[in-house]
Amino acid sequence: xxxxxxxxxxxxxxxxxxxxxxxxxxxxxxxxxxxxxxxxxxxxxxxxxxxxxxxxxxxxxxxxxxxxxxxxxxxxxxxxxxxxxxxxxxxxxxxxxxxxxxxxxxxxxxxxxxxxxxxxxxxxxxxxxxxxxxxxxxxxxxxxxxxxxxxxxxxxxxxxxxxxxxxxxxxxxxxxxxxxxxxxxxxxxxxxxxxxxxxxxxxxxxxxxxxxxxxxxxxxxxxxxxxxxxxxxxxxxxxxxxxxxxxxxxxxxxxxxxxxxxxxxxxxxxxxxxxxxxxxxxxxxxxxxxxxxxxxxxxxxxxxxxxxxxxxxxxxxxxxxxxxxxxxxxxxxxxxxxxxxxxxxxxxxxxxxxxxxxxxxxxxxxxxxxxxxxxx
Amino acid sequence: xxxxxxxxxxxxxxxxxxxxxxxxxxxxxxxxxxxxxxxxxxxxxxxxxxxxxxxxxxxxxxxxxxxxxxxxxxxxxxxxxxxxxxxxxxxxxxxxxxxxxxxxxxxxxxxxxxxxxxxxxxxxxxxxxxxxxxxxxxxxxxxxxxxxxxxxxxxxxxxxxxxxxxxxxxxxxxxxxxxxxxxxxxxxxxxxxxxxxxxxxxxxxxxxxxxxxxxxxxxxxxxxxxxxxxxxxxxxxxxxxxxxxxxxxxxxxxxxxxxxxxxxxxxxxxxxxxxxxxxxxxxxxxxxxxxxxxxxxxxxxxxxxxxxxxxxxxxxxxxxxxxxxxxxxxxxxxxxxxxxxxxxxxxxxxxxxxxxxxxxxxxxxxxxxxxxxxxxxxxxxxxxxxxx
Numbered sequence: 019x020x021x022x023x024x025x026x027x028x029x030x031x032x033x034x035x036x037x038x039x040x041x042x043x044x045x046x047x048x049x050x051x052x053x054x055x056x057x058x059x060x061x062x063x064x065x066x067x068x069x070x071x072x073x074x075x076x077x078x079x080x081x082x083x084x085x086x087x088x089x090x091x092x093x094x095x096x097x098x099x100x101x102x103x104x105x106x107x108x109x110x111x112x113x114x115x116x117x118x119x120x121x122x123x124x125x126x127x128x129x130x131x132x133x134x135x136x137x138x139x140x141x142x143x144x145x146x147x148x149x150x151x152x153x154x155x156x157x158x159x160x161x162x163x164x165x166x167x168x169x170x171x172x173x174x175x176x177x178x179x180x181x182x183x184x185x186x187x188x189x190x191x192x193x194x195x196x197x198x199x200x201x202x203x204x205x206x207x208x209x210x211x212x213x214x215x216x217x218x219x220x221x222x223x224x225x226x227x228x229x230x231x232x233x234x235x236x237x238x239x240x241x242x243x244x245x246x247x248x249x250x251x252x253x254x255x256x257x258x259x260x261x262x263x264x265x266x267x268x269x270x271x272x273x274x275x276x277x278x279x280x281x282x283x284x285x286x287x288x289x290x291x292x293x294x295x296x297x298x299x300x301x302x303x304x305x306x307x308x309x310x311x312x313x314x315x316x317x318x319x320x321x322x323x324x325x326x327x328x329x330x331x332x333x334x335x336x337x338x339x340x341x342x343x344x345x346x347x348x349x350x351x352x353x354x355x356x357x358x359x360x361x362x363x364x365x366x367x368x369x370x371x372x373x374x375x376x377x378x379x380x381x382x383x384x385x386x387x388x389x390x391x392x393x394x
Numbered sequence: 395x396x397x398x399x400x401x402x403x404x405x406x407x408x409x410x411x412x413x414x415x416x417x418x419x420x421x422x423x424x425x426x427x428x429x430x431x432x433x434x435x436x437x438x439x440x441x442x443x444x445x446x447x448x449x450x451x452x453x454x455x456x457x458x459x460x461x462x463x464x465x466x467x468x469x470x471x472x473x474x475x476x477x478x479x480x481x482x483x484x485x486x487x488x489x490x491x492x493x494x495x496x497x498x499x500x501x502x503x504x505x506x507x508x509x510x511x512x513x514x515x516x517x518x519x520x521x522x523x524x525x526x527x528x529x530x531x532x533x534x535x536x537x538x539x540x541x542x543x544x545x546x547x548x549x550x551x552x553x554x555x556x557x558x559x560x561x562x563x564x565x566x567x568x569x570x571x572x573x574x575x576x577x578x579x580x581x582x583x584x585x586x587x588x589x590x591x592x593x594x595x596x597x598x599x600x601x602x603x604x605x606x607x608x609x610x611x612x613x614x615x616x617x618x619x620x621x622x623x624x625x626x627x628x629x630x631x632x633x634x635x636x637x638x639x640x641x642x643x644x645x646x647x648x649x650x651x652x653x654x655x656x657x658x659x660x661x662x663x664x665x666x667x668x669x670x671x672x673x674x675x676x677x678x679x680x681x682x683x684x685x686x687x688x689x690x691x692x693x694x695x696x697x698x699x700x701x702x703x704x705x706x707x708x709x710x711x712x713x714x715x716x717x718x719x720x721x722x723x724x725x726x727x728x729x730x731x732x733x734x735x736x737x738x739x740x741x742x743x744x745x746x747x748x749x750x751x752x753x754x755x756x757x758x759x760x761x762x763x764x765x766x767x768x769x770x771x772x773x774x775x776x777x778x779x780x781x782x
Contacts, residue, residue, distance in 0.1 A: 046568075046570070048570070048572065048573045048574070049574050049576070050565060050566075050573075050576075051576045051578055052575055053561070054560065054561060054577075054582070058557075059551070059555060059556070059557050060556060061555045064548060064659065067648045068644075068645035068646075070599075073644055073646075074597040074642070074644070320596060
């Protein structure tokens with residue numbers, strides 16, 4: 019038999035074997051039944067009856083941080099309660115919780131950069147079909163907290179996951195993305211009742227804002243030397259704790275001041291690293307504590323929480339004459355370098371966020387920036 | 395060697411044709427070409443996919459897909475190719491080869507190669523790999539898998555002890571969205587339904603306060619993937635109980651099974667060591683002026699009953715005992731080196747750990763014998779030519 023024919027027959031036979039294997043490998047059982055693969059005994063059984071917060075170290079997960087962090091976030095807001103509405107106690111993820119009869123209206127924080135999945139999930143609760151990405155983008159028609167926001171009105175049979183249900187309901191949603199999270203205002207209830215509150219909903223949404231000092235807008239003109247007209251808290255004067263009075267620092271080489279942003283004392287962007295931002299935030303009170311805030315930061319980038327041992331083991335850097343913990347963490351959503359220090363009556367956070375490569379490149383500048391902070 | 399006709403001189407039988415293909419040198423060449431392409435492709439893919447994902451896609455698989463001009467074409471994976479190579483070796487290199495003194499060396503070499511392939515199969519099917527992490531003075535008698543997971547159904551058996559019924563992730567790690575699996579066994583007084591499996595996720599509460607899993611894209615770095623699942627427990631005569639399991643959880647989910655508190659959890663696979671290991675000392679020294687480690691070693695004691703046996707484990711100096719190998723893998727905390735240090739030892743159990751070495755000896759003997767024969771023939775021919 020000619021050599022070419024032999025080779026062709028061999029190749030065909032090999033191809034048949036490969037195709038048979040492919041067919042076998044392509045079989046997928048969508049409903050398998052699994053049995054126990056092995057059994058072992060251990061004298062130390064697990065701890066029983068642990069709730070989700072303990073099981074998953076979830077205190078505040080999905081709500082923007084530990085309880086302390088949530089209280090701080092809520093204290094950032096200002097709003098006007100429409101006539102006839104009542105204020106209800108905040109719940110773990112309802113930062114502002116209001117009601118008008120059967121109708122519920124609340125402000126909540128959710129994971130950032132997931133507008134499509136969040137909006138479609140809520141449509142699913144109303145029995146409505148999901149929208150395409152293009153259709154979602156067409157909902158970007160309003161504003162919330164001064165940012166572009168989606169507005170979605172859905173009619174349907176509402177089935178909430180906690181058991182609440184209305185066969186003829188309406189849901190109004192306004193949704194705005196921020197760099198690391200999203201804020202949403204939702205109103206849900208029987209359709210006619212929600213329609214009756216539509217104007218009040220618009221009034222409430224428009225009244226929402228951030229609670230910052232009047233001097234924040236003028237910081238650009240003061241080159242980082244003071245807060246402008248922001249009142250300084252009293253109470254801890256004379257304790258020897260550092261303060262934010264006449265705060266000064268040395269700008270790291272190549273760092274450029276960024277545009278003023280609400281809740282930020284100052285923002286910097288390193289030259290050549292447009293996705294990296296370093297900023298200082300000042301909060302009244304204790305800010306929720308070191309552990310709560312560090313864990314909020316690591317969870318924002320998708321990493322598991324730190325244990326107390328992990329926090330104690332963090333390296334220390336110098337800040338305003340004290341040694342403070344430096345968090346450096348990288349995850350699937352970028353990374354964070356951050357630290358905090360209690361001041362007189364308030365707490366200062368210094369944070370740098372962005373992609374890992376940029377953060378690593380600016381790490382030493384960040385540490386030098388923190389070390390250069392001083393009063394006056 | 396091929397036959398075109400059967401013994402009676404008629405057309406070759408089906409079995410004959412199969413044997414011809416299975417034993418042909420052409421088949422060997424085709425398989426080796428595919429293996430060469432796969433080796434290059436799989437090695438480069440480690441950079442984009444990560445080590446574990448590249449290994450699973452190219453080297454542990456029967457097939458993988460390559461996209462050419464929008465067409466997805468199946469290509470054979472290393473597992474399939476090595477099975478075919480073994481069949482080709484057996485048929486062509488053992489069964490059909492002329493068995494004479496002239497081919498003795500080749501036969502021995504082929505046996506050595508088959509032994510090497512067998513070592514790979516045993517390692518793939520029966521080996522375990524994990525880690526032990528402890529501080530000096532601590533004792534461990536289990537090790538934890540780096541990447542594999544298991545569902546743990548803990549049955550109380552009194553005095554705080556539990557019997558763990560384990561379901562390995564071989565059955566559920568390939569579940570796709572929309573798939574549903576059922577855990578059912580004669581040993582279990584209930585059924586556990588896996589409603590949804592996530593290869594990488596984080597638990598979240600939504601605005602209604604309900605617990606859910608937030609699915610994430612699969613990470614290149616395998617250690618960044620934390621799997622989870624939504625499950626429903628169905629105990630006869632009781633209402634269904636719904637829960638969330640997550641590999642990163644600190645505690646399992648407690649459920650009521652006919653009045654008894656069982657727990658259901660998801661964790662990285664835990665294996666028992668046949669003895670315990672105590673870390674006596676961890677030593678880390680760096681070269682002066684740099685952070686490159688010079689010495690990086692653990693002194694451990696193996697504990698079994700009243701027997702205590704000391705071992706020194708350092709880089710390239712593992713501890714080998716009863717089929718287990720413990721090697722220095724890592725240490726920490728690395729950002730606070732002045733603090734108390736823990737040591738991480740990699741533990742691997744591989745019944746065929748030494749087989750590749752023995753296979754190489756066999757191959758070397760076979761090649762040496764064949765070379766000797768060829769040398770003898772060459773010298774004989776040279777001598778004949780000179781005397782002619």
